[in-house]
Amino acid sequence: MTMLSIIYTTYNEIDIIERSLATVANWSDDLVVVDSFSDDGTAELLRRTEGVTLRQRKYVGPSDQKNWAIAQAKHEWILLLDADELVTPALRAEIEALLAAGEIPHDAYWIGRDNHFMGRRIYHSGWAGDKVIRFFHRDRCRYNDNQVHEEIITEGISVGWLKGRMEHYTFKDLDHFLAKTRRYAKWSAQDYAERTPRVGLYHLFVKPVYRFFKHYVMQGGFRDGREGLIISGVLAWGVFLRYAYMMAERISKKQP
Structure with missing residues (x-):
């Protein structure tokens, strides 16, 4: 044994x-x-x-x-x-x-x-x-x-x-989901920093919109009802936050 x-x-x-x-x-x-x-x-x-x-x-x-x-x-x-x-x-x-x-x-x-x-x-x-x-x-x-x-x-x-x-049971409630998404966005900004030399409209708009479309339409989020809509929206917001945090960190380093 x-x-x-x-x-x-x-x-x-x-x-x-x-x-x-x-x-x-x-x-x-x-x-x-x-x-x-x-x-x-x-x-x-x-x-x-x-x-x-x-x-x-x-x-x-x-x-x-x-x-x-x-x-x-x-x-x-x-x-x-x-x-x-x-x-x-x-x-x-x-x-x-x-x-x-x-x-x-x-x-x-x-x-x-x-x-x-x-x-x-x-x-x-x-x-x-x-x-x-x-x-x-x-x-x-x-x-x-x-x-x-x-x-x-x-x-x-x-x-x-x-x-x-x-x-x-990864999320206790919606507040926990939002807090965890924000925290993960900060961490993933570190993971993606080297592969993202410049943050632009593509990162701040196109990628979040695509993420919502992917989860809600391509992966059937609409079939999960209101919960599917919330999940897709929050995950798209997380992608936006990832690049927003990355851009904010780079701006702060340039300032005296």
Whole structure:
């Protein structure tokens, strides 16, 4: 039987972390939560949760935090989760079967996510094909350096697919969605800076309009009703903010 380490990285997740932990309860003897000094009660909750090891570390970026946590894992195989991801019974059973088999065919595995927003599951709007690598070998996998949408580097490794899925509750409400979009826009401005020598009308108007069209029309956001319209609009706004932040940063550097 191959043993499993379970890792979370958290910051202010008091609203969802208990639900996620319940889906992996009594599964691993190495369940570690790396917390970025939450101030909403998350750390206190984790300290009194049986079977959880809490470690607190200053947050530099998502990849840095996850890669540090991976290196600390006790076992070779890791299930790495965000607090807003819930493991379904089918997914847990599938991973348990792989671990019981002894020899796991791939180095890492894609897992599909069912996204929820404003009280309902979103079937379109560009979220239908959402997937992440969350089950992988500790010594063969690391995250790239992206500040936004960091991912496991797949070059040189074998990646399979799991049939089981996760439930994903990434946004608590509309205010959280807007705040997270603004934060991601600032970070993605750093990721896109080198490939964008000049910010112009194309970046501030054409790309946001296209992003809305892509999510709402091409990816069927209109089929998700009002929620699809909100998602498409906020994601387009995020693209606009990315380049607005980039332009503002460059202007500020030129000023005496």
